[in-house]
Amino acid sequence: MKTLVFGDVHGNATALQAVLEQEPEFDSVIFLGDAVSPGPQPNETLELLSELDGIFIRGNHEYTMLNPDSVERWPDGFKAFMHWIYDVFDPSGVDFLTDFQEPGLFEVGDHKIVLAHGDESPDVRHVLPDMKAEQFGPFTYGETQAPVLFGHSHIQFRRTIAEQNFINPGSVGQNRCGHVTACYGLLEDHDFTFHHVNYDPTPWLQALDQIPALDAHESFRGWFRQQMITGFAAGENEPWLTYAAQGYR
Template identity: 30%
Template sequence: MRALILSDIHGNLEALNAVLEAAGSYDVLWNLGDVVGYGASPNETVERIRSLAQMNVRGNHDRVCCGLASAVGFNPVARAAAMWTQKEMSEVNRAWLAAVPQGPLHPEGFPGIVLAHGSPLNEDQYILTMRDAWGPLQQSGTLITFIGHTHLQGGFCQHSEEWHELHPRYETPNEVESWVLDLTQGTRYLINPGSVGQPRDHDWRAAFAIYDSEAESITFHRVPYDLTAAQGRILMAELPEKLALRLREGR
């Protein structure tokens, strides 16, 4: 079974379309949250994910943009985007987003797998360092937990007394690339597929991952997309210019 894992699309339709085209064949699609916020195509991205994903986990921007939570804790740029998105989304899409469950979720047919947005312990927690990963890995009863939220592709793993950070290695900027992680028995993993719509690891390309349960591997991917069109949508919507500029910078 092959699972396509997406996270942090953030209303970037051009990036989402490029990822879906590059992903090839898969059996299920898992969405780890933050379908909207920042980008200027909230309705289109929600509708594509609604039609394709078998499992969805809500993200913090999803929660705010559909009206379940306040934007008070967001910085001014994120708040402006969330308020615009809330008004721009159709009633049907807002209702769908409001019904998306909080993680962690256990996908049927994939024993030992958990899906979350920030952390399986707290949906809003950022797992950025080994210190952050220690608690979730120690307390996890599953082999692999897929998370998003940080917009950083990679992850962490623990085997007995050994702890490691995982960083995909790419060599050809601006082109399609992939990096395979072969899974080791007896090891627990926290895996972030990276952000589809707003990467923050200084690589502007859209990020995603594919989990292959039979091959016992996770393949990380990066794909270029129509960046100019995504930026143009943001500027035409009169969203903060910073949201367009940061897409090129990958941060």
């Protein structure tokens, strides 16, 4: 059984299409959350995701999509961006996102795996490769042996803690380590492997430029565009510069 494992698309249908073209054959998917926002291709992303069969886990951006009031204290540019997404998003997408499952223990094939988004800890924004072991605890959901697949921090890595494997396939749509590449993983029987595919971001950039709601927020649009061009979706700062120098994706 071959399972495509990915997450954090964030409305980047261009990147997701590149993944699906590189991996045309698989039996099912595991999606680890954050599907359509904040990104300029929400409906295109919805169309691609809705054609896939598998397990879809709810992330923090599913919450923002289903609860528009949650963005009212965001910076003006981000808020305008999200309001545009709410306005143009196909109504069928609301039902699709509502059906995403809560994180927890799942049976995948003949083995059990914990599937989490990775934002479970209220004290740690992103769980990263070199963090203390206890920071990984909140998304084990009480399991001490089952492997854990999680996203949210947008960096590919594997960490073993007390014989329990924690695996992050990276982000499809918003790389943070200086690469214009879509990251994902493959689970074949009990073996997990990391993969990535480079892509031309031009369609994504063109979609961003065509959002009328951002005409009054050109500084935000320029900042968001620069993140895609550089591959540093959280900005060219630490710890991402160090991770990039260490070869992470």
